[in-house]
Amino acid sequence: MSIGEWFRRLIEAILLFFVVASPWFFGSAEPIPRGMILIGIAGVSLLAGLAWYLGVCPPPRACSLTIVLFLLVCLTALQLVPIPPSLQQLLSPELVRLRTDLLPSEREVFEGQELPLNPEPPSWQPLSLCPSATRVFLIDLLAVFAVFTATRFLVASPSALRRLAWTCLFVGASLSIFAILQQQSSPDDQLYWTYRVPYRVFGPFVNRNHFPDFAALCLGAGVILFARWPRRKTPWTAVYEMTGPPPPWSDGRLMWLAFLSASILTACFFSMSRGGIVAIFGSTIITATLILTTRRRLPLRLGAVVLGLLFVFLLALSLGTIPIESRIVSIWKGDDWSKRAQIWRDVVP
Numbered sequence: 001m002s003i004g005e006w007f008r009r010l011i012e013a014i015l016l017f018f019v020v021a022s023p024w025f026f027g028s029a030e031p032i033p034r035g036m037i038l039i040g041i042a043g044v045s046l047l048a049g050l051a052w053y054l055g056v057c058p059p060p061r062a063c064s065l066t067i068v069l070f071l072l073v074c075l076t077a078l079q080l081v082p083i084p085p086s087l088q089q090l091l092s093p094e095l096v097r098l099r100t101d102l103l104p105s106e107r108e109v110f111e112g113q114e115l116p117l118n119p120e121p122p123s124w125q126p127l128s129l130c131p132s133a134t135r136v137f138l139i140d141l142l143a144v145f146a147v148f149t150a151t152r153f154l155v156a157s158p159s160a161l162r163r164l165a166w167t168c169l170f171v172g173a174s175l176s177i178f179a180i181l182q183q184q185s186s187p188d189d190q191l192y193w194t195y196r197v198p199y200r201v202f203g204p205f206v207n208r209n210h211f212p213d214f215a216a217l218c219l220g221a222g223v224i225l226f227a228r229w230p231r232r233k234t235p236w237t238a239v240y241e242m243t244g245p246p247p248p249w250s251d252g253r254l255m256w257l258a259f260l261s262a263s264i265l266t267a268c269f270f271s272m273s274r275g276g277i278v279a280i281f282g283s284t285i286i287t288a289t290l291i292l293t294t295r296r297r298l299p300l301r302l303g304a305v306v307l308g309l310l311f312v313f314l315l316a317l318s319l320g321t322i323p324i325e326s327r328i329v330s331i332w333k334g335d336d337w338s339k340r341a342q343i344w345r346d347v348v349p
Helices: 003-024 031-054 064-078 085-091 093-102 131-155 158-185 210-227 237-243 252-270 274-294 299-319 322-329 336-347
Strands: none
Touching (some): 003 031, 003 131, 031 131, 064 131, 252 274
C-alpha cells in the first residue's frame, strides 16, 4: 500500500468516526463536543495539506462546488471588515436603520458620574449586525470547505461513497431506534433517561427539530444505495431471471436497506418536527425524479422502496399514529400557517 493510500484511509477513518460519534453527544451542540469536531477537522486539513505538500497525492483542482464554498467564505469574512458609514448606507441601508433603532441615542452613565460606561462606537462598522455570530458561522464555513476539499480530491471514490452511505444508514437507524425507545419509556423533556431540559427532546438531540436535520441526511445515504446498487449474483439469480425480475427479498442487502431506511423515516415522523417532515417530502420528490430520469433499470430497486414503505406503515401502526396526525394537521390549521407565510414573504425581499 502506498503512502498516499495510507493518507486517504486515515482521513476517511477520521471522518467516519465523527459521523458515527458526533450525534450521540447531544447533537454536538455544546462547546466541548463542537470543539472536538473542529480539532478533528483541523487534523484532516493537516493530513490533506501534508499529503499534497509531500506530493504523495495529486494536488486539488478547482470545481464548481469548491469555488462556491470559497466565495461563501470570502463573503462572510468581508462582513466582518469595518467600512465607512457611506458605504454601509449604500450596501445595506436596513442595517443602518437597525443600528439606529437598537443603539441608544445617548450613552449610559452611572448616576452622579459624568463619564459614560462605554466608549463611543467608531464610525467605521462591519456589515454584520452581530459580529460574534458571524465569526462562528465563518468557522463553520471554513470547516465545511476544508472537509469537502479533502474528501473531494483525496477520499472520493465509488467504494468510499458506499462505505459512507452504509455508515450513515446504520447511524441513522441506531439513532432512530434509540429515539423511539426513549420517547416511549421516558418523559418528553428527559435525555438518556437521566438529564432533564426545559424542552421537548427526541433522541440525543436537545432540540427535537435537529433530529430530522441529521436523520434526513442518513436517509439520503440510503437513497444513494438504492440508486447505485450493483446486483449480486446468487444461486437463485438464474432461476428468478427465467421468470422475470428477481424480487427484493432475493438480495439480503436490499432487505437491510429497506428496514434501516424505514426505521429512519418512521422516527422522523415521530420527532413531531413539522418542518422536517415537509422538507423530507420535498427532497424525496426531487430525488425520486432525478433517479427515475437518470436510471433505466429500476424494477428491483422500486420493489425494495415499496417494501421499505410497507415497513414504515407497519412500524407507525405499532407505535400509534394519532399524535403524528394531529401534529401534521396543525400545519395548515389555525394561525400558524398564516404566520409562517408572513415570515416567508418578509424573507423574499
